[in-house]
Amino acid sequence: MVTYIYEGDIFSLEGVSNFAHGCNCAGAMGKGIALQFKTKYPKMYKEYKALCQEGLFLLGDVFIYKYETGTIFNLGTQATWRTKADLNSIETALEKMLSYSNLNKINKIALPKIGAGLGGLDWHNVKRIIENLSENYPQIDLLIVENYKSK
Template sequence: MVTYIEYGNIFTLEGILNYAHGCNCAGAMGKGIALQFRDKFPVMYQQYKEMCKEGKFSLGDVFTYNHDDKIIFNLGTQKTWKTKADIKAIETALMKMMDYANQNKVYKIALPKIGAGLGGLNWDDVKNVIDKVAGSFPNIDLFVVENYKEN
């Protein structure tokens, strides 16, 4: 099931420890929520940056990072920070994330409005993809914060 939250902060949603966000495949996390992920999880950022440098993180990939009791899903949604997000890559990455979550008993994941902020895609198109993918995994709840607001 998908719950859309008009305003909020994914990191302060009660009872949720697992997070996802869209990433470029060039190793940059310098703006938007990616910058928050970089600051909160610096070791993850270094690993992601190295994977990108080595060509091991591509569109549609998911880099899963375990941090204490949290799982961070880095979704390969755009080639570089200068290019638009790719709707097919979003769908592929979400499907891989949900498969992983299902296999590893992860039942709640919070994510921002992927692909439609700095990624430049139409939010309604991305929402349709999220709803479609989530429909195949009824035991996993996604909480999508559409607009950032500090709590």
């Protein structure tokens, strides 16, 4: 099920310890929510950057990072920070994330409007993909914060 939250901070949602966000495949997390992930989870960033430098994180891939209390899904949605996000890559990465979550009994994931902020895509197109995919995983709650606002 998909729940849209008009504004907020994915990291401050009650009862949520699993997060997802769109990433580029060049190893940069310098703006937007990616920068927040880099700051909050520096070990994750180091691993992500190394994967990118080795050419092991590509469009449509998911880098799964487990931390003390949850899981972070880094979704390969942009080739570089200079390029737009790619709808097919978003769909592929989300399917991989949902499949993994289903197998590993992860039932709640918070994420921003992937691909529609710095990724430059039309949110309605991305939203359609998310809603279509989530129908196959009704046991997984996706909490999507549409506009960032710190508490």
